[in-house]
Amino acid sequence: MYHMQAAIFLFGILWGTIAMALGTDFNQDTREAFKKSINYPALVAAHPQEKTVTLDWHKALQNLKDAQGTVWTSTPAEPGLGGTGEGQLRLNLQSSKGEAIVEIISLDGDWQERLDYVIAKKSLTDRIDVNSKLVPGIEDIYFIPKTGTEVPFTSFLYGNLFIDISQWDANDIDALAKAIYQLVKNNSQPAVEAKPAFKINVDKCQLNIGDTVKINVEGLVKDWTSEWIYNQPQLLLGNELEYLEQDGDTFFFKAVKAGKIEVTFAALNTRTLYVEKQSVAVEIR
Numbered sequence: 001m002y003h004m005q006a007a008i009f010l011f012g013i014l015w016g017t018i019a020m021a022l023g024t025d026f027n028q029d030t031r032e033a034f035k036k037s038i039n040y041p042a043l044v045a046a047h048p049q050e051k052t053v054t055l056d057w058h059k060a061l062q063n064l065k066d067a068q069g070t071v072w073t074s075t076p077a078e079p080g081l082g083g084t085g086e087g088q089l090r091l092n093l094q095s096s097k098g099e100a101i102v103e104i105i106s107l108d109g110d111w112q113e114r115l116d117y118v119i120a121k122k123s124l125t126d127r128i129d130v131n132s133k134l135v136p137g138i139e140d141i142y143f144i145p146k147t148g149t150e151v152p153f154t155s156f157l158y159g160n161l162f163i164d165i166s167q168w169d170a171n172d173i174d175a176l177a178k179a180i181y182q183l184v185k186n187n188s189q190p191a192v193e194a195k196p197a198f199k200i201n202v203d204k205c206q207l208n209i210g211d212t213v214k215i216n217v218e219g220l221v222k223d224w225t226s227e228w229i230y231n232q233p234q235l236l237l238g239n240e241l242e243y244l245e246q247d248g249d250t251f252f253f254k255a256v257k258a259g260k261i262e263v264t265f266a267a268l269n270t271r272t273l274y275v276e277k278q279s280v281a282v283e284i285r
Helices: 028-037 040-046 111-122 174-186
Strands: 008-015 051-053 063-065 071-074 087-095 098-106 141-144 153-158 161-167 188-190 199-202 212-218 241-247 250-255 259-269 275-284
Touching: 028 111, 040 111, 063 174, 111 141, 111 153, 111 161, 153 174, 161 174, 174 188, 199 259, 199 275
Parallel strands: none
Antiparallel strands: 008 259, 051 188, 063 071, 071 087, 087 098, 098 161, 141 153, 153 161, 199 212, 212 250, 241 250, 259 275
């Protein structure tokens, strides 16, 4: 498959235990006000056609001509997986207009899940409201600032990608944002069900406190590397399972607290940022 042609990173995430703003009540009032301002129920009901964007992002943004003919260049940066398993790439683009920052986030899940991610992310602000308004008639959703004549930022959700373009010292990045949006649109195709890129195997799903469980990952292409999210904030590990060690493609955990938990691994294509997740449920008695 096209999305498995580049090196792939592998992470493990314990869903239901991630205490971060995207999954808590942080700024809930601001978020609810923002949802009302963009008519959230109508957006959910609109449900645009599912599509997938396939781009080699480093090559695509090495030299990009914006809607006014200005050429923007970028330098390589390392992609990675975010705290909830989303693919991430952040690039600085330079031109005669100045410098801009482009953040590309690849999401899995259905339309409403992706929409909720965007709303939660945009609500992470110290303002009393979210300074974004929808531009009508642009699929899937396209935001510009509510105030001001210049466009210091633009963000949009299209298919599996959420992209945020913001100024560094460029006064107006509207032409750049429009060029990136068109690039994404031109390289999209209807989403189809793909063969799973990998699978995970667990040696036992019913555990007693003190038991050790072994989870093996198999099926990825040869040039992938794996890393448990252990070196991320300890909060991500939760209380039910304790990470012990990794041996090649196998991860070891110890049951330390009763409960039910899903262990999810996310594979990221470093070229296209395509993300795929697989989960296994474990019960500790």
